[in-house]
Structures are given as structure tokens and as C-alpha cells.
Amino acid sequence: MKISTKISRLIDNPESATKAYAGITLDKMFAVHGLKVVEGQKGLFVSMPNYSYQDRDGNTQYKDIFHGITRSAFEAVQKTVLNAYNNAVNQSQQTEMEISEDDEAEELSDEPEPEFGIG
Numbered sequence: 768m769k770i771s772t773k774i775s776r777l778i779d780n781p782e783s784a785t786k787a788y789a790g791i792t793l794d795k796m797f798a799v800h801g802l803k804v805v806e807g808q809k810g811l812f813v814s815m816p817n818y819s820y821q822d823r824d825g826n827t828q829y830k831d832i833f834h835g836i837t838r839s840a841f842e843a844v845q846k847t848v849l850n851a852y853n854n855a856v857n858q859s860q861q862t863e864m865e866i867s868e869d870d871e872a873e874e875l876s877d878e879p880e881p882e883f884g885i886g
Contacts (some may be wrong), residue, residue: 769794770843772851774804777859786811787855789848799833802844804852813848 771792778785787804801816815831822828837840 768840769844770797770847771795771807772847774851774855775800777863787852789813791844791850801832803849804848811849811852813845 768816772789773791774789776788778787784806785803786806789802790800791802792797792798799816802815805812805814815834817829817831819827819829826842835844
């Protein structure tokens with residue numbers, strides 16, 4: 768089975784346990800959306816799409832809409848989503864640049880650059 772993963776949104780909020788939203792495609796035949804990359808007590812993990820309901824005692828319960836049945840399927844989804852998340856974070860860090868106050872104070876000159884030539 769081939770699993771393709773797309774990180775649809777990174778969450779840039781240190782207070783939030785949710786770090787990203789993702790979707791996967793299985794063998795180019797099925798798509799699953801609503802997976803979340805979550806920071807837990809033991810590190811990052813992938814939360815499957817789920818719904819909540821009230822049990823007989825009024826407690827909120829959660830049921831996964833999608834999940835791996837075998838250990839290898841579960842681990843494959845976890846691995847591909849977390850790899851895609853790490854790649855997305857690395858790419859976003861490479862495309863951001865911070866300008867210091869010293870850089871902001873330096874103004875560009877309106878004078879043309881001198882031309883150098885041989886001849």
C-alpha cells in the first residue's frame with residue numbers, strides 16, 4: 768500500500784497541542800482528511816479523524832472514523848504523516864527571514880551602482 772501525505776496547515780501557536788492538520792491518500796484510491804499532528808506527553812503523534820458523543824453517564828467519548836487495523840498499517844500512517852510534518856516545518860523555517868532593527872534602519876541609496884567594464 769502506498770500512502771501519500773499532505774500537510775494542509777501548520778499551527779504556529781506554542782500554547783496549542785495541535786501542531787498541524789494533514790490528509791492522506793491510500794494507493795491513489797482513497798483519501799482521508801482531518802488527521803492532526805499533536806504534541807503529547809511522550810512526543811508527537813498522529814490523531815485520527817474522530818467524532819464525539821455522550822455515553823449513558825453523560826461523559827464525552829471519542830471514536831475514530833479512520834484507523835489502522837494492523838500494527839504495521841498504524842505505524843505506516845504515523846511515520847508518513849510525521850515525516851511530512853517535519854519536512855513542512857523545516858521548509859517553513861527555511862523560507863522565513865527575520866529583519867533586525869539595525870537592518871531596518873539602513874536605507875538603500877538612490878544612486879545607481881557604478882558600472883565596471885573592460886574597454
